[in-house]
Amino acid sequence: MANADVTRFMDNARISLPGAVDDALRLSFRAVMTEFLGATNIWQEEIVFDTVANQRSYDLVCSEPGVIHRLMSLVNESDTPVAGQMAEPAVLTLTTLPSAVEELTATVSLNVDDPTDREDYPVFPAWILTKYELTILDGLLARMFVQPAKTYTNERLSVLHMKKFRAGMSVVRSEVERMNLHGAQAWRFPSFA
């Protein structure tokens, strides 16, 4: 992540949370990112792999520093959807047993993993914080304000920021579905039509 972005983000949080300790801020920051990334599917990666005849299950490995959270789509070389599921994260199970080698592309959404950067912040693409700083800040403030018996405890502000966080995530989900294309609609013809 970009240090300047994180520094500004944390400064913004500290201003609203008198007496908050940085360890607690970092812990809540990670929790908020887990919720944000899980709810919006904004961090995605395409994983290309070859099937093996008579093998139904495949371990997916992402190259980015996150954990696989959800299977978004699975297509073959001709962009035709292939049926599969991921009951256990990162373990893809094909519905139909493949009879030959075929190249498939699984698009997965990612979430924050245990490794953190040198300052113990969660690792995720810097552009996410740059673009959605205010929404993520709302989530962090909501989580911090609701903590009991702290110098910054404020239930009313927690409710307010949680509403803004939820509304912000709805916008993010919509932008993810439309691939940030203004005026686009989420629905499109399926590739086989």
Place this chain on the structure above:
Amino acid sequence: MAALDTVANYVSSARTLLQDATSPYRYSDADLVLALNLGVYEARKARPDLFIGRNDNLPNYTTNDSTAVSFDKQYRLALLYFVIGYAQLRDEEATQDARAAALLTSFRTMLLGQL
């Protein structure tokens, strides 16, 4: 070096505010170090977020020396107030009782933001 970094810093600062800076002391090292330990325990009860990552291993200070006291800088004054307030609990004068109560209340108020 930051303020109130070590056990000796706390003991020395407490003695200054207790007006007990000249030997022989009214408040022994052992009494003040005990108060420091109890203050840390009370802080752990009230604000567990001050101890994130320590796996519940609370420190146990034994002597008035240069052992580091790892405590968030924002709350070191509150811990010092606890040490002084606890030390003054043993005094029986009415003024000292009120002062001890005020200091212990300040400790909680500074940690929790409200009574």
